[in-house]
Amino acid sequence: MKFFLDTANLAEIKEVAGWGILDGVTTNPSLCAKENMAFEDLVKEICRYCPGPVSVECVSARAAEIVPEARKLAALSSNIAVKIPIGLEGLKATRVLSQEGIMINTTLIFSPSQALLAAKAGSRFVSPFIGRLDDISQEGMEVIEQILAIFDNYSFETEVIVASIRHPRHVVDAALLGAHIATIPYSVIDKLVKHPLTDIGIEKFLKDWGKVKK
């Protein structure tokens, strides 16, 4: 399973890259708005620290505008994946851009049918937002299961990025289903490694080490 970091914060990206488990980064306009840096400079810096795909979102609504905006974003670095929200205009643009070899991450996916259309249009990634589905009392993880089954039925190469992750259990459930990628906020990735019994165990071993004859 690949781990992407869901952030536009350079300090978080540098930190997790140092752990040796960073496969990519996903951003969106809300995450970029939290950073005090000009957008293009920020994107270029993120791409310097993350060798894997870095998702950056288009904000145009019509295909005729999405296409040039995406080309401009993709030109910022060779590892850019352009995020395009699902919709008919986005699908039209995805077809054109994917044929040019630009990686597209179709975002704001909330149903299996949306993911199927994005894959047919040539999207490299789809991003179902599971936390936001859970927020409205739907089962986000069921949508992941259905998308994975559909992609498997037809051997689509499109990878599923489980997004809008809120807690470690989301990561584990996504891994049990065989999702290709989880994009994880720093606050959650930090918790994946922790267990109180590990802390207690280390403390006891250190104490006992003090009693070992040396």
Ligand code: G3P
């Ligand atoms: O990758 C998508 C993610 O940033 C959305 O997360 O927590 O705003 O639903 P959230």
